[in-house]
Amino acid sequence: MTKKIFITGSEGFIGSHLLEKLVKKNYKVKALCLYNSFNTWGWLDTLDKEILQDVEIVTGDIRDKDLIVKNTKKMDYVINLAALIAIPYSYEAVESFIQTNIIGLNNVLSASLKNNCRVIHTSTSEVYGNADSFPIKEENKVFAKSPYAATKIAGDQLCFSYNRSFNLPITVIRPFNTFGPRQSLRAIIPTIITQALLNNGVIKLGNIYPKRNFNYIKDIVHGFDKALNLKKNYGDVINIGGNFEISIKDLVNLVSKIIDKEIIVKTDKYRYRPKKGEVNRLISSKTKSYKVLKWKPKYDNKKMFFQALTETVNWYSSNLKFYESKSKIYNI
Ligand SMILES: NC(=O)c1ccc[n+]([C@@H]2O[C@H](COP(=O)([O-])OP(=O)(O)OC[C@H]3O[C@@H](n4cnc5c(N)ncnc54)[C@H](O)[C@@H]3O)[C@@H](O)[C@H]2O)c1
Structure with a gap:
């Protein structure tokens, strides 16, 4: 049966590319775009009509728990890409980062638990700070160098805790710099x-x-696609990055x-x-992404x-x- 996926941050850079790929792979996609009064859907406004005709677009905000609960009903997967991402802006707006990247994520997790969805959450290589060994493995310690990284570390831990405490099937993907x-x-x-x-x-x-280590968007969305096929290793974190x-x-x-x-x-x-x-x-170390996902970057x-x-x-x-x-x- 066709699997249904709810993607947050779908109108952004990674989200819009991932949405295109998933539609082409015949997933039924519901896309969350951040509500704004201009009625814009970010990069989704520029996609081919053939892609968009198969997508259900909803506007809203991951900080609204009820809205996320409502929209994750009957979904098989939730891919959370919604986040405030700019490191310099995180120096100015720490509270907004906490609201979106931690509290918003908690809404995504609790809604997914309620509606029996499998979750893929997007972390970042920034969580490693200045690593003490290279290439960076998932076991390397995390050390926040910015409020952005701190909120991402907190978010990752929240994901692991939902798996350990409530058995939520979740995979945390850590993309390295993407372009x-x-x-x-x-x-x-x-x-x-x-x-x-x-x-x-x-x-x-x-x-x-x-x-x-800069990774081409085609490789990164391929990594997300591979993560959707996982049947085990829930509660795990996987770096997605090349050498x-x-x-x-x-x-x-x-x-x-x-x-x-x-x-x-x-x-x-x-x-x-x-x-x-x-x-x-x-x-990034590629050992775990290859072992667990069979992901190999092309670029x-x-x-x-x-x-x-x-x-x-x-x-x-x-x-x-x-x-x-x-x-x-x-x-x-
Ligand atoms: N681009 C990279 O190099 C990179 C590397 C590692 C991790 N990531 C992660 O990948 C994800 C996507 O990043 P991106 O590069 O596509 O950035 P982006 O800014 O293009 O996408 C983020 C999206 O989240 C949406 N958003 C922000 N706040 C929201 C809210 N409160 N509710 C709903 N939607 C909201 C934005 O509208 C935007 O579309 C982020 O979680 C980011 O931390 C990106």
């Missing part, structure tokens, strides 16, 4: 690309020395090569994380990363209208 079309300017790759394209090669950045890593400085050079334009980096002190809050390196070497980055640059070049008005200011 691709439709990402917001809060992330480094869109920030570099859009500034370079719109400001004639002059870009403002913070610290360019941290290294990250290819690159510094922000080298990333700028690759973008410069793709757009065939010199990029001049100007340091902007507002874009630095606080000294004690910086995370210098994030690179996990320099050649494939370059291909994915080129596809991403091309998408931003054709879709600058979505970013133009915001590219000159620092979007926290």
Whole structure:
């Protein structure tokens, strides 16, 4: 029988790509978009009509318990992607992060328990802070370097506790840095690309020395899809990330090569994380994701990363209208 999935954060970057994939795989999708008075459904507004005709869209907020209980009725799975995600904004708005990423998540968990849904919750590699061993395994200790990371750690623990205390079937997925079309300017790759394209090669950045393992969105949604097939290992956490890593400085050079334009980096002190809050390196172990999910990232070497980055640059070049008005200011 067709499985029914409720996705929160469906109108966002990862959510919109995942929704497309799941519709194509014949899941029956109900998509939650954050309520707003402009009646916009984020990136869902831009999807093919053929995809959207098979999706039930509801607007609301994961902070509303009754709304989440109502909308998870008769669902087989709940995928929770809804979150406040911007680290710099988390310095300004700690309470909103707690409300959404912890209390909102609790609504998702208790509603799922009530309605017998299996849950996939989205954590983040940021929970590891500055790890003391690499590549980072799920057993590495967690250490919050930002209020964002702190709310994600709390959320993960809440998920594990719902499994241990109430037997809720739940999988916590920890994506490492993700990139691709439709990402917001809060992330480094869109920030570099859009500034370079719109400001004639002059870009403002913070610290360019941290290294990250960047994962193409196609690989990440494939990981979520694999997690839906799990029949055991509930209550577990699984990193979704590859081994290819690159510094922000080298990333700028690759973008410069793709757009065939010199990029001049100007340091902007507002874009630095606080000294004690910086995370210098994030690179994932693939052992557990392979063992448990049989997930293998495709874009996990320099050649494939370059291909994915080129596809991403091309998408931003054709879709600058979505970013133009915001590219000159620092979007926290
Ligand atoms: N993009 C990455 O590199 C990355 C890496 C690791 C983890 N994640 C996690 O993946 C998830 C999706 O992130 P994304 O990159 O797509 O970001 P995004 O900002 O594009 O998506 C987040 C979505 O959550 C929605 N949302 C926010 N508050 C809400 C609320 N109170 N109720 C309902 N919806 C709400 C937003 O409208 C948005 O569509 C997040 O949980 C994030 O922490 C992202």
